[in-house]
């Protein structure tokens with residue numbers, strides 16, 4: 001094999017030499033230099049040992065002759081020939097775009113030398129892919145096969161767009177094909193077995209855009225079923241889990257809640273609960289409630305149970321997170337010397353005292369003039385096994401006539417909105433009624449602190465510091481007490497509803 005290659009190289013060199021002789025002889029004819037973009041450039045380049053002399057090669061009739069001469073070892077080198085389709089584009093499996101500038105396109109899958117570099121492509125530049133070979137993508141470049149390093153290329157969909165975010169996950173219900181385009185008449189990229197979980201990026205005319213072994217393709221949507229989302233993502237509590245036992249009932253707040261054999265999210269699923277079903281809760285350890293359902297013992301994640309005390313105070317042992325807005329370096333809304341952070345802390349402290357007096361376990365995200373980040377407040381809630389979250393704020397508007405109380409809840413996929421709405425409504429109505437505030441109602445608002453908790457979470461805007469009437473109440477201790485009493489009553493009302 002080695003010997004054959006050597007003799008071929010000698011032949012090539014010999015031919016090259018004769019071509020150059022011809023060119024040099026006719027160079028006075030004023031031929032233009034061959035462009036590096038010329039489709040034959042790389043072939044010639046490969047044949048010329050001394051590349052500095054290469055610029056002398058001219059385009060035109062002589063080149064055609066050169067290509068003709070080359071064609072006798074075409075089977076070995078496969079040089080591109082103008083007007084002849086060397087590559088079968090029906091075999092393209094996808095399109096990639098470069099994620100970096102100057103990505104090398106190589107003749108072979110070898111990044112150790114520069115000799116095989118046939119071109120480069122800048123960020124956003126696109127290439128058709130014929131195969132994935134290890135770390136390399138086999139692409140077409142100037143009508144010939146070439147390779148780019150996979151890491152720096154990102155696959156696009158059939159329309160040449162980025163895949164975007166995963167919309168959902170599906171499981172194949174039978175063995176199916178992944179196609180280049182959303183039609184079964186297009187090329188099959190690969191076959192996927194039954195019961196394989198795949199991500200869905202887009203839905204196009206009954207096909208799902210997915211990714212199989214790193215390559216995007218389209219699968220028939222009807223040959224899959226949606227993966228039931230396991231809720232919640234288990235947070236990572238850092239505190240010692242509080243143990244609670246007593247006369248407890250749990251009302252399921254989401255559909256398809258798993259009952260597990262053991263208290264962890266990978267344990268065998270014994271059965272699934274529907275939204276609105278009740279289970280007897282024997283005990284709660286951290287996030288896991290040991291329950292009895294149809295006489296069977298099991299565990300469910302307590303974030304998806306509304307825990308109801310069957311005897312005693314409805315608030316007894318409930319773990320409630322109270323979040324005084326802003327703090328420290330962040331005063332929130334300020335009018336004159338009045339800062340939102342101070343009003344929020346005052347009201348929050350009073351709410352906490354009232355809840356604790358009723359037997360609840362209350363944790364405040366801050367108890368002084370400090371600034372926990374919004375993400376820090378979410379983490380705090382998770383770390384403390386919070387069951388509901390109430391953030392307390394004061395509003396501001398450029399229009400000083402804007403006034404009243406409004407309460408926000410976040411709507412996120414898989415969340416139990418009805419619980420959020422219940423809690424928000426009870427709290428909002430109590431404030432409006434007891435403090436005689438303008439009712440700006442319960443609203444959707446995806447604030448970080450309430451959007452990132454799986455538990456019922458609300459954000460209350462007590463009133464407007466920018467409005468003189470509201471401001472008078474927000475700076476009066478008797479009204480502050482009324483605001484706090486109202487929030488407490490709203491929470492009590494929430495837990496009293498079975």
Ligand SMILES: [Zn+2]
Pocket residue numbers: 325326332333340393394
């Ligand atoms: Zn605020």
